[in-house]
Amino acid sequence: MDSLTQLTLGAAVAVVTLGRHSPHKTKLVAAGAILGTLPDLDVLLDYGDVVSNMVLHRAQSHAVFYQTLLAPLFAYLAAIFCRQRQYYWRWLLATWLIFISHSAIDAMTVYGTQLALPFNNQPYAVGSIFIIDPLYTLPLLIGVGLFLQRQHTPAGYRANMLGIALSSAYLLWTVAAQWQVSQIIKQALTAQQLNYQQLLVTPAPLNTLLWRFVVITEHGYAEGFYSLLDADNSLTLHHVATDPTLKARYQQLKSVQQLAAFSRGFYNLRQQNGQLLLTDLRMGQEGSYAFEFVIDSTSGMPLAQLPMRHNSDTALPWLWRRALGQRLPSPYWPSDQ
Known part of the structure; x- marks a missing residue:
């Protein structure tokens, strides 16, 4: 997913895990956001050529095994940053969940995420959600924003929980919609x-x-x-x-x-x-x-x-008109289509 989604998801998971225990709410959100973006820093690595750079993105840094190995170190750093070394074990849980949720939502896109390295290099890709989807990101963003606005009230914590619930429900919707559309397409192709x-x-x-x-x-x-x-x-x-x-x-x-x-x-x-x-x-x-x-x-x-x-100029208007049910050919297709 895009960087905004990942940092917001990381912040939301940190709030769920430590929101009731941290007096430094802003630092908590910042630490969660940073942890949420760490796996994608592999994009800075050069594997020698452009194809390798593509297929090895979302590889080791997104693998559950390596994330589990590295979680204790980054949990310790986050606990120090937030002055919460007494809650190290909660930070360990939060860090691991942030890393895992990052990889899990990436695996819902079509790109391919190598979750099982080093045991196998199969790229997992459900393909039910686009890499940028405002309906997934906005509930998380609003929930974290309300938590920061109402830092010392239960309402802020509940708003964050509601944001996670709504985004998760939307993710389930994408899977159901993909399945339904797949059945329709299979039947139409058979016809x-x-x-x-x-x-x-x-x-x-x-x-x-x-x-x-x-x-x-x-x-x-x-x-x-x-x-x-x-x-x-x-x-x-x-x-x-x-x-x-x-x-x-x-x-x-x-x-x-x-x-x-x-x-x-x-x-x-x-x-x-x-x-x-x-x-x-x-x-x-x-x-x-x-x-x-x-x-x-x-x-x-x-x-x-x-x-x-x-x-x-033509693709975006076509996208929305076609989404609303107007049967228009893609602007990138030859004009005789």
């Missing part, structure tokens, strides 16, 4: 007699009304959108043909193997203007992907990450 090998269903940016889906087919892949406010369950698909010989030719390249495993098969290889392009199909949409790399076809080394194509 269209489309044979597919894999299906990915994940929310569009900033909401859980509009959902994007990707299907891997025999001849390539297809993308579409479904809104919970659509009048019916019919689907419009944008089909993309792929060259199967490219995957066969380059499947032994390290970068291709890395992204193939990390994306769980939702990737594409294509050639454009003499360049070999490697794309993660899970994040962004056709014509505007978040992770697309130029690969040296001889050495397999990633040469560069391509910038994501943005067109906010």
Whole structure:
């Protein structure tokens, strides 16, 4: 999730664990917020190339085993910062819960979080919530804000608890909505007699009304959108043909193997203007992907990450109109779609 969500979640968990025991409420919130952002500092590490930097983000720093090992140290530092060494064991619990909740909410996104290192490197990704979702973050933010405003009253503590309850309820809603949309899409694809090998269903940016889906087919892949406010369950698909010989030719390249495993098969290889392009199909949409790399076809080394194509003047209005049930093609699709 985004940094604001993680620092707010960390602060909220710290308040739940120590809010009734700390005379230094502001320091308590600050310590929780700092602890909540620590796992994401792995983004500062350079693993040698842009593909490795992507697939190794949310790795060791997000693994439960390593978080458990490091929690005593950071709990001690937090207890000193808040002048609460007498509550070290509560700080240990708070620190561990903050680290675990950070990784857990990250695993609810589609990116992939390697929770089980060093025992296995499987990236866990439920994909039911977008990396930025105001309806998840705002209850936490308001709850922590009210706690700070009413530091010496039970009402502030209850407000924080309510914020956590509401955000958790919303998270459960995202899972239920994803399941419901997945069933609708599967039925619609069956009705269209489309044979597919894999299906990915994940929310569009900033909401859980509009959902994007990707299907891997025999001849390539297809993308579409479904809104919970659509009048019916019919689907419009944008089909993309792929060259199967490219995957066969380059499947032994390290970068291709890395992204193939990390994306769980939702990737594409294509050639454009003499360049070999490697794309993660899970994040962004056709014509505007978040992770697309130029690969040296001889050495397999990633040469560069391509910038994501943005067109906010048309994309944002389309997003909200499509979420409200207007059946409009993506602004990034070819005009004949």
